[in-house]
Amino acid sequence: MLDKIVKRSQGYQPKQTLFTISDKFSTLYVVRSGSFKTTISASNGREQVTGFYFPGEFIGLEALHMPSYQSTAVALEASSVCALPYKKVQALGESMPRLQSQLLTRLSKELAGDKTFMLLLGKKTSEEKLATYLLSLSKRFEHRGFSAKEFSLTMSRSDIANHLGLAVETISRVFTKFQENGLIVIDGKTITLANINKIQALCG
Amino acid sequence: MLDKIVKRSQGYQPKQTLFTISDKFSTLYVVRSGSFKTTISASNGREQVTGFYFPGEFIGLEALHMPSYQSTAVALEASSVCALPYKKVQALGESMPRLQSQLLTRLSKELAGDKTFMLLLGKKTSEEKLATYLLSLSKRFEHRGFSAKEFSLTMSRSDIANHLGLAVETISRVFTKFQENGLIVIDGKTITLANINKIQALCG
DNA sequence: CGCAACCTTGAGACAGTTCAAAGCTAGTGG
DNA sequence: CCACTAGCTTTGAACTGTCTCAAGGTTGCG
Secondary structure: OHHHHOOOEEEEOOOOEEEOOOOEOOEEEEEEEOOEEEEEEOOOOOEEEEEEEOOOOEEOHHHOOOOEOOOEEEEOOOEEEEEEEHHHHHHHHHHOHHHHHHHHHHHHHHHHHHHHHHHHHHHOOHHHHHHHHHHHHHHHHHHOOOOOOEEEOOOOHHHHHHHOOOOHHHHHHHHHHHHHOOOEEEEOOEEEEOOHHHHHHOOO | OHHHHOOOEEEEOOOOEEEOOOOEOOEEEEEEEOOEEEEEEOOOOOEEEEEEEOOOOEEOHHHOOOOEOOOEEEEOOOEEEEEEEHHHHHHHHHHOHHHHHHHHHHHHHHHHHHHHHHHHHHHOOHHHHHHHHHHHHHHHHHHOOOOOOEEEOOOOHHHHHHHOOOOHHHHHHHHHHHHHOOOEEEEOOEEEEOOHHHHHHHOO
């Protein structure tokens, strides 16, 4: 269905920018391969990682009907995307309510996810935060047909820490503790969830 | 436009529930008068206030195309809403792309707001949090044609604290400090922003 | 008017931060 | 193919913003 409006499928290098807050909004992106992070920043330079995006997921939904993007999106590794020029999506949507409906579904799911994430940021301890985060990644990968137990952490410790509202050092310590307790095994960028039940129990 | 699908306009008492997480999703609500809060809760009983809603604002958007609501909505004062049965919204949307477009806009704005809120929860100090919150309320009221400087805090200190990821005691202390520094004046439930520039400067 | 819920203030405790330094890893060019 | 460097990660130790606990004030409803 979307084939008709995919403008191009483009490659990105690690740290390459997909769009910036100051860019005019024109295009929705769907991750084809690799992974991305989105960030927003406060006036004083502090940054918040607002999300990570994997194959099949939409980037830029929060900018729909806005003059410009509301965040900055950056590739975490060698990645590629499908670009959906929004004008075409909209034009096609007029005759295909299903398409708009698809978008509504994606948006409301991301919204629901963000509300859940507020609970994490506002109420959880560092261990609960990391446990919840790892499990959420696991479920997303599983949903897309990948292993729920073993996957690659393409984002840096610092990105994870920032996203979860913690200092890098804290994340590092919790990773170490989880490993000592046999919950996970880390080998380079690859993490294995050795005891998903125990991780689940730690989520709070 | 929406007149055709408004099912009823109903009144709610303080603390009365609009919907619960366990309720089947069927209806979108638009606040007509008063105010509401939405919350989600963790398995262990901890709760997070995910948002406050004032006249003209939609409640329940994150449940679109979901089997059930994703949060609980409760009236903060005597309030009323317009109920939009989603089936009718959807049916009408087929022939009126504008309507779906309206929904997309609302959703993406709420999404953008939530991303900004992550920055607050993850990176700001207690003073920055409260300053940002007060200013955000001020802008929302101004946008709807009410005073930007003086309005009623219909939610409890405890709701504010919870929403901002702080303890009630901390919020109380910051309110006191802001008052001592001449930033605000509080009289019962009414707050006056005495020095918006200074508050703005504190937002971080 | 009296009770229950809410708000404020104080003092001590602690989770997570900051600062500092050493270990590791991956990418680059000779 | 190895040596070198820059950036990332880990670990330790001291510090601090916010929380928790406790108690006294205030508000508003019935």
